[in-house]
Amino acid sequence: MINIFLKFLLMIGLFLGSWFVLSQIDFMKLLNIEKLSTDAEKKVGNFVWEYFQPQKEEIKNEVVKEQLDSLLNILCVNNQLSPDDYSIHVIREDEPNAFALPANRIVFHHSLILNCTTPEEYCAILAHEIAHIKHNHVIKKLRQELGISILLSISQNGMGSSIGRQIIGLLSGNAYSRKYEREADKTAVDLLINAKIDPIHFTKILNRISSDSNDHLINSEWISTHPDTKKRCRTILQLRDQKGIISLQDISMKKWTLIQELLKSEPILN
Amino acid sequence: MLKIKIFDYQPNEYENEKASQSYLMSVIAIMVGLPLPIINLVATLLFYLNNRKSSYYIRWHCTQALLSQLTVLIINSGTYYWTLSIIFGDNVITNSYIAYLITVIVFNLSEFILTAYTAIQAKKGKHIEWYFWGDITNLICKPQNKFSL
Numbered sequence: 001m002i003n004i005f006l007k008f009l010l011m012i013g014l015f016l017g018s019w020f021v022l023s024q025i026d027f028m029k030l031l032n033i034e035k036l037s038t039d040a041e042k043k044v045g046n047f048v049w050e051y052f053q054p055q056k057e058e059i060k061n062e063v064v065k066e067q068l069d070s071l072l073n074i075l076c077v078n079n080q081l082s083p084d085d086y087s088i089h090v091i092r093e094d095e096p097n098a099f100a101l102p103a104n105r106i107v108f109h110h111s112l113i114l115n116c117t118t119p120e121e122y123c124a125i126l127a128h129e130i131a132h133i134k135h136n137h138v139i140k141k142l143r144q145e146l147g148i149s150i151l152l153s154i155s156q157n158g159m160g161s162s163i164g165r166q167i168i169g170l171l172s173g174n175a176y177s178r179k180y181e182r183e184a185d186k187t188a189v190d191l192l193i194n195a196k197i198d199p200i201h202f203t204k205i206l207n208r209i210s211s212d213s214n215d216h217l218i219n220s221e222w223i224s225t226h227p228d229t230k231k232r233c234r235t236i237l238q239l240r241d242q243k244g245i246i247s248l249q250d251i252s253m254k255k256w257t258l259i260q261e262l263l264k265s266e267p268i269l270n
Numbered sequence: 271m272l273k274i275k276i277f278d279y280q281p282n283e284y285e286n287e288k289a290s291q292s293y294l295m296s297v298i299a300i301m302v303g304l305p306l307p308i309i310n311l312v313a314t315l316l317f318y319l320n321n322r323k324s325s326y327y328i329r330w331h332c333t334q335a336l337l338s339q340l341t342v343l344i345i346n347s348g349t350y351y352w353t354l355s356i357i358f359g360d361n362v363i364t365n366s367y368i369a370y371l372i373t374v375i376v377f378n379l380s381e382f383i384l385t386a387y388t389a390i391q392a393k394k395g396k397h398i399e400w401y402f403w404g405d406i407t408n409l410i411c412k413p414q415n416k417f418s419l
Contacts, residue, residue, distance in 0.1 A: 004409070007402040015345070015373065022369035033363055136362070144358055179360075 041139055045103020048171075051164030052101070057092040059110055059263070064090060067259045068108075071123055074249065075130065078195040086130065090263075096209055099172045100129045100138050107172070110263050115209055119256040124192060124202035131187035137180045138171065145170050185232060189239040196249035199240040203233040272384065273404065277397040278413060281327040286395045288324065289331035292317055293389035296339050297382065314339045326413045331392055334400060334407040335385070341403070342381050349374045 028034050068088050076083040086104045093109035100106050106129045116122040132138060146166070176184070189199045210229040281289070295317045296310045318332040349371060355361040388398045399407070 004402070004405045007405060011402050015377065018376065019366075019369055019373045022372050023366045025365065025369070027365050027368040028363070031368075037363075140360060 042103045044139075044142070045101060045105060048101055048164065048167050049103070049105060052107075052168055059090040059092060061262055064259050064262050067255050068122075070255075071119055071251070072126065074197075074251065075123055075127055075191055075195045079191050081130070081134075086133070088126075097172060098125050098129055100132045101171055102138050102142070104133050106130070106133070112209075114260060114263055116205055116256075117208075118201060118204075118253065119251045120197050120201035121205035121208075122256075123195070123197050123251075124188065124199065124205055127188035127191040127195075127197075128184050128202070130191060131184035132176065132180070134187060135180070135183055137176050137184065141170060141176055141180070142167060181232075182235070185236055186239060189236055189243065193240070193243045193245060196245075197251075198245055198248055199236055202236050206233055206236075271401045272388070273399045273401075274391070274396050275399050277327060277330075279327070281325070281395060281397075285325055285327045286393055288321060288328045290389045290393035292321070292328070292332040292335040293385045293392065296335055297385055297389065308343060311336075311339045311343045326411070327397075330407060330411050331388075333411045334388075334403055337403045337406055338381060338385065338400065342378060345374055345377055 065088075068090070069083065072086060072088060073083045075081070076086070086106060089105060089107045090110050090113065091107060094111050095109060096112035096115050097109045098107065098112050106126065108125075112125065113122060116125070146163070185202075188202065192199045192202065206229050292314065295313045298313070314332075314336050318336045321328050321332050324332075352361065352367055352370065356363060356367065361367075384400065388400070391398050399405075
């Protein structure tokens with residue numbers, strides 16, 4: 001009996017040993033898997049954007065772009081992220097919403113920016129969307145909803161308008177799973193604290209756009225597709241207290257006011 | 271890994287044929303139901319159940335074939351679960367996953383070769399006991415016990 005047990009241990013050891021030895025080889029680099037998946041994601045991202053962009057009115061005002069990029073810089077530089085990896089697009093839409101698309105594209109509806117009374121509030125939503133990208137939630141969600149075969153075929157042959165509509169619908173209209181949203185909120189708090197921005201601004205914008213007093217915002221997509229706001233705010237504040245804030249960044253309000261004015265004054269925009 | 275041993279008695283032609291078939295069942299099932307590892311096990315299990323009242327020699331080889339398939343099923347189930355969690359879940363392809371995949375392929379190939387070899391030898395009347403699986407089979411399959419397992 002002991003003999004059999006020893007043989008059993010030897011077989012297990014042989015299997016686990018082979019697995020351990022093989023896992024020391026860097027297959028990801030050897031087979032170029034990371035690059036292949038990044039390339040495929042870029043292609044999917046470009047196809048989605050090529051489908052999405054012509055249907056929407058993108059605000060390409062240089063001043064707005066410059067100011068929003070400077071806020072992206074603040075978040076990225078303090079978090080060892082490269083701002084060049086992300087591109088922010090503002091589109092004219094009355095429904096306050098923001099969402100991430102493949103290939104690190106973040107889309108803001110101009111109405112959501114108008115609802116951010118401070119640049120910190122905008123940074124909080126930006127941090128949340130960056131967190132979705134950082135955790136690869138965008139591709140994971142597409143993979144879960146559409147299947148890996150469709151994504152692969154898009155990356156090779158492009159896509160039809162029905163798939164394009166489906167992808168945009170999935171990423172802009174539907175929330176990620178609660179697990180992903182919690183993960184994104186947690187990372188957003190980390191990103192904000194590292195950038196010396198108080199996460200309390202995150203709760204402020206969440207509360208504002210879900211506030212009942214603001215009738216036209218009750219059905220805001222960004223809020224309605226996310227978990228319960230009160231619960232989220234509680235968790236964000238708990239995380240904030242756990243982390244602790246050492247110092248705060250002084251972001252110019254003047255510039256933010258300028259962005260808001262530019263977004264409001266339609267004729268100057270494009 | 272393999273040992274040719276002398277069985278308790280000299281099996282006849284029919285027994286050799288049946289013992290060989292017990293291994294062939296899993297080999298054929300691999301060809302038919304390659305994407306689903308459980309098909310191999312089900313095929314071997316059905317063959318075992320069909321022959322559980324047969325002679326000791328046939329039962330012995332059916333049991334060894336069944337045990338080896340059970341081991342392969344456990345290992346392959348891990349691969350299936352991991353792969354599905356990558357396709358539909360949160361997991362991503364990592365070095366550990368690729369290493370596991372290679373290890374599983376090597377184990378499956380080895381098992382396939384051993385099974386095919388044992389099937390050929392069993393048909394020739396040679397009694398082959400596998401390392402570890404042969405010992406387990408000896409433990410659970412006894413000459414007196416008609417309904418082993």
